[in-house]
Amino acid sequence: MKISLALGPSQPLSRQTAWGCLTTNLAMPGFGSLLAGRRCGYAQAFLSIGGLALSVVFGVRFLVWSVANWSRLRDPEGDPFDSLLRMWSMGKWAFLGCAIFLLALLWALATSLQIVRSAKEGGPGNVPPRLQ
Numbered sequence: 743m744k745i746s747l748a749l750g751p752s753q754p755l756s757r758q759t760a761w762g763c764l765t766t767n768l769a770m771p772g773f774g775s776l777l778a779g780r781r782c783g784y785a786q787a788f789l790s791i792g793g794l795a796l797s798v799v800f801g802v803r804f805l806v807w808s809v810a811n812w813s814r815l816r817d818p819e820g821d822p823f824d825s826l827l828r829m830w831s832m833g834k835w836a837f838l839g840c841a842i843f844l845l846a847l848l849w850a851l852a853t854s855l856q857i858v859r860s861a862k863e864g865g866p867g868n869v870p871p872r873l874q
Contacts, residue, residue, distance in 0.1 A: 749779045760861035764854035771843075771850035778857045786853070789846035796839025804833045 755763070755778060766774030772787025808815070808829075815825050 749776060749781065749783075753779075755857065755861045757858070757861045760858045763857050764851075767850040767854045768847075771846040775850060775853045775857070778853075780853055780857070782849070782853060786846050786850045790843055790850070793839045793841070793843030793846060797836055797843060798839075800833070800835035800839060804836050807832045 760778070763774035763778040766777060767786075768774075770787075771790040772783045772785070775783030775786055777783075811828070814820065815829070
């Protein structure tokens with residue numbers, strides 16, 4: 743089996759294929775754009791994978807830190823602003839990863855809507871099979 747990162751065909755897509763590209767972009771931003779033959783899919787995929795990686799790595803780190811510092815964070819005698827500052831310093835990279843992934847998702851959604859709008863109305867996906 744040969745794996746390729748080449749773009750999909752640059753021919754006009756049927757409505758059914760365009761909707762498939764949209765749902766693929768909703769699942770993993772950028773890959774539906776690549777399937778439709780759009781170059782911006784590479785950047786979308788890079789941003790979505792990078793944002794997801796940042797969120798997972800630093801999110802797990804934040805959760806481990808939160809469990810380790812639970813008593814200090816929930817101390818009624820402690821300074822709540824100090825606790826918020828510490829939480830922000832530990833969680834900001836995870837939030838940045840979420841923001842990057844959201845940016846890639848919105849960009850892929852906009853591209854998907856352009857793909858669906860430019861798809862052929864009467865493509866081969868919309869024609870029922872001929873009965874004999």
